[in-house]
Amino acid sequence: GNACVQHFKKNNWWVLSIDMAANETADANVLVEKDATWVDQETAVLSQVGSALSDSKVDAVICVAGGWAGGNAAKDLAKNSDLMWRQSVWTSAISAAIGANYLKPGGVLSLTGAKPALDATPGMIGYGLAKAAVHQLTKSLAAKDSGLPDDSLVVAILPVTLDTPMNRK
Template structure:
């Protein structure tokens, strides 16, 4: 775990998955805007103010305790303005494959971190803070060859709706948004979708700019909104749905 002495900053954020391609882009851009940023991931992001190193052999409950403990210790009473949970892991699999194993892997990759970030928000985020979870537009349709992934991403969508309801335990006046890209422009996602045209991948910079605007309380959708990102001919359209 690495941390630096806190300087006087106006905003504090946590990127859960801060060394994934999208998470790293957000960390760098938020730092460029003067934010204090913590990264929680399995490897170090050298640009973050604090790195909370997760261990793959540890259960989600340990990850949750580790992140909350570190945030509370380092911020010493200050609270987060923004939490963004991101993970691009995708495993294909139909009912003919090892569906239980794939399904559990996808649950641990996508649902567990989302639940952890929801708990972090309840404990460590300001009133009127913003929690952004990662769903998938592609997973909202039936996918016979991506059953485990689709179930996991659908669960994140449902979690978003639940957290937006009164009595969920979220901080007063806070906002939860489900970010739903179709194809992220990363080498990993491009490799899995070689049949897709180059102009259909959503640039990471576009998403990072969107996350920053929400963190700055600009262009905010309604609480519990699904933010679909559809990129066609290199132009990305943002579609909000409840």
């Protein structure tokens, strides 16, 4: 997320960062309480985004939240799936709600899926489950009557491996 904020700021975009910690580079921040329920997170985020934007709308909503957990059905399936659901599905669905309420007509909503989730993911079932849900959400949001503004573009990037400090180790 930080690299995206830096990139957009370098290109003179106004940036609202939504995360569990404030981003000093962003123009404004919305802080998410990690342990709140999905409904409570969505309610709080939408309220804070509304306050930050006043009556303005945005050109793009870009969700790069996520994480990775491996594992198959033999150990910690529910635990890993729950974590992946929170990190990928909750954040994507909340981003969709932001788009429905604050995206300009013709704006862009970008979510983060995963190329491996197009196939079976036996060594990372929770991850595959969550990313497949993001793919479904993307298709549904791109369809007519999804609740997004007219002429919105909805995309999901499908990376294999993201260039992050953790993945470089």
